[in-house]
Amino acid sequence: MTGLLTGIGSGLLDLIYPPRCRTCDAEIGQADLALELCETCIVDLVCLPRERCPACGKINLKRKPDRSLCFECRSGLRRFDRAISVYVYAGAFRKLWHRVKFTRHPEWIPSIVDAALEKLTPDDEFNPFLFDAYTWVPTTDHRKSVRGFDPAEEIAGYLARKYNRPIVQFLRRIRDTAPQFELGRRARIKNVEGVFAAAIPAGQRTRAVLLIDDILTTGATASACADALKSRGVQKVVLFTLARGA
Ligand SMILES: [Zn+2]
Ligand SMILES: [Zn+2]
Structure with missing residues (x-):
């Protein structure tokens, strides 16, 4: 009743x-x-096209139907092993994510993550149970205190609850950076060098880690995080983001 x-x-x-x-x-x-x-x-919520780098998801703008690696992956600049993303960071997804962050709607995140997971295809080869632990790319303390939450941490927390996997804060920022979106590609890589340090709790099994962030743009930040994790003995780092830039 x-x-x-x-x-x-x-x-x-x-x-x-x-x-x-x-x-x-x-x-x-x-x-x-x-x-x-x-x-x-x-x-207007656009998923990544099939024509993309099989390792990092970078969109192949020439729309060649091949599955060859993009330049960054071929040159070994990326320190994470693979990246899984769902949406193109443009149009409605971009507007929606701005609202989540700037008008503070962390409570929308679970439904957005669920919708994104439903869009994954066998091409994505996403198996949430293959990882020893989940962690996230931490935002700056300043941004977290202004917003009241860290979007990447919220996504990671929801995924960990959904798949019942351990979530551990392995990464912290050891210095501040200029916001990445204001910088070009080379400057972004320089900007995040030595920014992250990883600490692995004793007894924590960390052969394979799922690293979670909201948006992947150049991959410089995620790469710096993967580098810090690997310097602490993690062997495999797969990045999961909701969206990636074109
Ligand atoms: Zn690639
Ligand atoms: Zn609308």
Whole structure:
């Protein structure tokens, strides 16, 4: 009976306050859409194309149907072994993620992660149970205190609960950096050199680690994190992000 009443209650609430798209504020007809996005924004949520680097997911802009490695992966500049991403960081995903971060909606993160996981294909070869532990790329203390949460930590926490895997904060920033988005590619790599230190608790099995972040752009930050982890004996680092830049 309580369930029925609650159902009626939320139906009434939907009439008075129709649910709105998390991204553009348009009214949503079907209130049960898990992501709470309008149809226009759903369509504008673009997944990575199949034509991408099989190791890091970098989009092959020439759309060659081959599965050859991108330049960065071929040159060995990347310190993580593989990267798994779902969306292109553009359009509706970019707007949605800005809202999560800047209007502070960490409570949206589980539904966004679930929607992203549903988009993974066998090509992604994502097996959440192959890792000894999950960890994340920590944001700066300043940004965390301004926002009240660290998006990467929230994603990692949700994934760890979902798959019942240990989550450990292995990484910390040992110096501050300029925000990466203001910099070019080479400057980004320089900017994050020596920024992260990894500490592995005694007795923690860490042969393979899933490193989690929200967005992958050049990969310089994730690479610096993978480098710190590997300097502490981790053998395999796979990066998981919700989106990556084109
Ligand atoms: Zn919308
Ligand atoms: Zn690559």
